[in-house]
Amino acid sequence: MSTNLTALITGYTGESGKALLKELIQNNQFKKIILVGRRHVEYTDNEYKEKTEQRLIDFAKIDDYPEAFHGADIHYCCLGTTRGKSGAEGFRQVDFDYIVGAARLAKQEGCKHFHLVSSQGADPQSLFLYPKVKGQTETALTQMSFERLSIYRPAMLMVDRTENRPLENFAQTIIRNTVQRIAPEWITTPVEVLARAMCFNTFTKDRPSTEILDNHAIFRLSEQQPIQTKEQSQATNNS
Numbered sequence: 206m207s208t209n210l211t212a213l214i215t216g217y218t219g220e221s222g223k224a225l226l227k228e229l230i231q232n233n234q235f236k237k238i239i240l241v242g243r244r245h246v247e248y249t250d251n252e253y254k255e256k257t258e259q260r261l262i263d264f265a266k267i268d269d270y271p272e273a274f275h276g277a278d279i280h281y282c283c284l285g286t287t288r289g290k291s292g293a294e295g296f297r298q299v300d301f302d303y304i305v306g307a308a309r310l311a312k313q314e315g316c317k318h319f320h321l322v323s324s325q326g327a328d329p330q331s332l333f334l335y336p337k338v339k340g341q342t343e344t345a346l347t348q349m350s351f352e353r354l355s356i357y358r359p360a361m362l363m364v365d366r367t368e369n370r371p372l373e374n375f376a377q378t379i380i381r382n383t384v385q386r387i388a389p390e391w392i393t394t395p396v397e398v399l400a401r402a403m404c405f406n407t408f409t410k411d412r413p414s415t416e417i418l419d420n421h422a423i424f425r426l427s428e429q430q431p432i433q434t435k436e437q438s439q440a441t442n443n444s
């Protein structure tokens with residue numbers, strides 16, 4: 206697989222997006238990483254500054270910004286909100302409209318492999334809003350005929366969140382001291398595991414053109430991601 210690829214991340218300011226960006230930068234397989242979002246981030250690290258290009262858009266008018274999605278071979282979508290934060294309509298708008306809009310523009314602008322962070326339990330037939338919208342989004346994307354589409358269904362994302370979500374923080378504290386110690390893959394997904402899996406999967410051959418990866422598959426993929434030193438990566442790029 207060429208190491209001359211350009212990646213694009215939507216949702217790069219979120220927890221899984223941040224972990225993924227770190228992974229892609231450390232992995233060093235991409236010549237450039239485009240970041241499409243609604244707010245600018247001031248990176249101090251030189252590698253971040255050199256490798257990334259931020260493109261700001263108004264997601265409510267996403268169709269006005271096809272150029273923001275131009276030039277990316279691989280798209281990683283980590284967008285999402287919660288009902289608690291945005292209300293039912295707002296949740297649907299972000300988790301369906303914005304994601305489907307981003308996928309449509311990605312496809313139009315030449316993206317070959319689209320990665321979506323969805324969720325465990327996604328089901329378009331569900332009676333509950335969260336799994337239903339997640340399932341509907343997955344269905345819409347599978348109908349877009351990407352060369353490759355990888356849908357990840359993580360369990361509860363384990364991370365020290367920047368944003369204050371008291372209930373989630375409480376649940377994570379309990380789970381960290383109980384279930385995660387005994388059966389880490391059962392109901393939790395550390396964001397670093399998800400990021401490693403997404404990165405590794407990009408360079409894995411002979412996978413189905415459309416795939417849905419449950420939590421166990423995410424853990425298995427993440428275990429295969431080799432830690433590549435900068436020197437090794439440079440040697441690959443020069444060969």
Ligand SMILES: NC(=O)c1ccc[n+]([C@@H]2O[C@H](COP(=O)([O-])OP(=O)(O)OC[C@H]3O[C@@H](n4cnc5c(N)ncnc54)[C@H](OP(=O)(O)O)[C@@H]3O)[C@@H](O)[C@H]2O)c1
Binds near residue numbers: 219323360
């Ligand atoms: N939390 C969990 O345990 C869990 C479990 C399974 C699956 N998931 C799913 O995994 C995905 C990633 O989750 P996460 O926890 O990494 O997300 P997160 O930290 O909440 O970040 C969400 C990203 O979406 C962007 N976003 C949200 N609302 C937006 C809006 N109105 N306009 C433009 N951008 C918007 C945020 O931008 P700003 O930074 O500008 O707000 C941020 O970059 C989500 O789809 C989530 O549903 C989460």
